[in-house]
Amino acid sequence: MRMTGLKSIIAAAGLALLGAGAIAAAPANTTAPAVTAGAPAAAVPAAPPAAPQVADPTLAADGTPLTRPVANIGQPTDGWIGIQPQVTENGEYARWFHDGILVPLITAISLFVLALLIYAMWRFRAARNPVASKTSHNTFIEIVWTLVPVLILVAIAVPSIRLLAAQYAPPPKGAVTLKATGNQWYWTYEYPDHGAVSITANMLKEQSEVPGGARYRTDADGPRLLATDNRVILPVGVPIRLVTTAADVIHSWAMPAFWIKLDAVPGRLNETSFTIEKPGVYFGQCSELCGARHGYMPIAVEAVSPQRFAAWIASKGGTMPGAAAPAASGADARDATSTPLERIVPNTADDLVNLTVAPAVSTQAATANDGAGGNPGR
Numbered sequence: 001m002r003m004t005g006l007k008s009i010i011a012a013a014g015l016a017l018l019g020a021g022a023i024a025a026a027p028a029n030t031t032a033p034a035v036t037a038g039a040p041a042a043a044v045p046a047a048p049p050a051a052p053q054v055a056d057p058t059l060a061a062d063g064t065p066l067t068r069p070v071a072n073i074g075q076p077t078d079g080w081i082g083i084q085p086q087v088t089e090n091g092e093y094a095r096w097f098h099d100g101i102l103v104p105l106i107t108a109i110s111l112f113v114l115a116l117l118i119y120a121m122w123r124f125r126a127a128r129n130p131v132a133s134k135t136s137h138n139t140f141i142e143i144v145w146t147l148v149p150v151l152i153l154v155a156i157a158v159p160s161i162r163l164l165a166a167q168y169a170p171p172p173k174g175a176v177t178l179k180a181t182g183n184q185w186y187w188t189y190e191y192p193d194h195g196a197v198s199i200t201a202n203m204l205k206e207q208s209e210v211p212g213g214a215r216y217r218t219d220a221d222g223p224r225l226l227a228t229d230n231r232v233i234l235p236v237g238v239p240i241r242l243v244t245t246a247a248d249v250i251h252s253w254a255m256p257a258f259w260i261k262l263d264a265v266p267g268r269l270n271e272t273s274f275t276i277e278k279p280g281v282y283f284g285q286c287s288e289l290c291g292a293r294h295g296y297m298p299i300a301v302e303a304v305s306p307q308r309f310a311a312w313i314a315s316k317g318g319t320m321p322g323a324a325a326p327a328a329s330g331a332d333a334r335d336a337t338s339t340p341l342e343r344i345v346p347n348t349a350d351d352l353v354n355l356t357v358a359p360a361v362s363t364q365a366a367t368a369n370d371g372a373g374g375n376p377g378r
Helices: 002-025 089-123 139-167 306-315 349-354
Strands: 176-183 186-191 197-201 232-235 239-246 251-255 260-264 270-275 280-286 298-304
Touching: 089 139, 089 270, 176 232, 176 251, 176 260, 197 298, 232 306, 239 251, 239 260, 251 298, 260 270, 298 306
Parallel strands: 176 239, 232 298
Antiparallel strands: 176 186, 186 197, 239 270, 251 260, 251 280, 280 298
16 A cells, blocks of 8 residues: 555656646747637727828929919019019009009109290290299189199099009908918918918029039029029919918018018018919019018919819818818717717706716827928929
């Protein structure tokens, strides 16, 4: 009996040693989940597809602008006398007022005064009038030289007041809002109705003024001292609401081809409206003495079709007003069967209690596009 018990103890110890060795030889991977036979594998949530990158429709593949300036249009011309060709309704009216009323009137007055001077020198010279006349008053002449200037001013005031009122008429519904902010010494632009798209425009320097490899002005960009690295893109035939302000000192947003000159004052918003009638590239400048580099903050506007403008907005990460917002994902996703907002308005005091419950905090990343990246590629 003793021998049998001893053999049992030895056998149990041997089995224990074999079990410990098997455990030590097993792989130490304890992170793999146990898979039950016949059970489907757990589905791994797929990452949402990235939004496709929309190319800028105003730029070529190498980043140069597709639309080139046209000589004598939207820019100063050497030897040109007169107002630039206008591409807005107010500009056409102002040009007619200048060329059809003011210039002929000024010319007639100047010739009339010159004729009076020549006549007075000939008629009242000392050789012809050795004894000077003592006439000091002439009632008819005094009435004429008082009444005629009044009539001239009235003739000028009627179209002038009409033009002034048209320049500051409120824009119609659906106007594109462009906010221009003057800085020392460059312009920043925002499209607040299009997903907060924003760009910054600096003057392009000449090739001899920049280091090798840096971007410089070319004929495709525009004239010297007027070309910018980013153009303001606006649609043709759509009312534009221009809002100006400044970040430091007083600037002035002036575009001769639009008949626009609006001061940009720190802490204040000035507003005007206009509609561009012809596509093209137009240039202007800051027209206020804003500092040492006042002459180096130009304005370049490219007027395009509404379809091309919408494509440009999309390329900057913005959206057109009224366009459907991108589909939400995760906990924010809703379908056509979701309860309308008017169905969940509380009707009783008990329902009001639920409004005090703190909403759940979502860890989903923000998907809004602010367009703060400027205008890459330009």
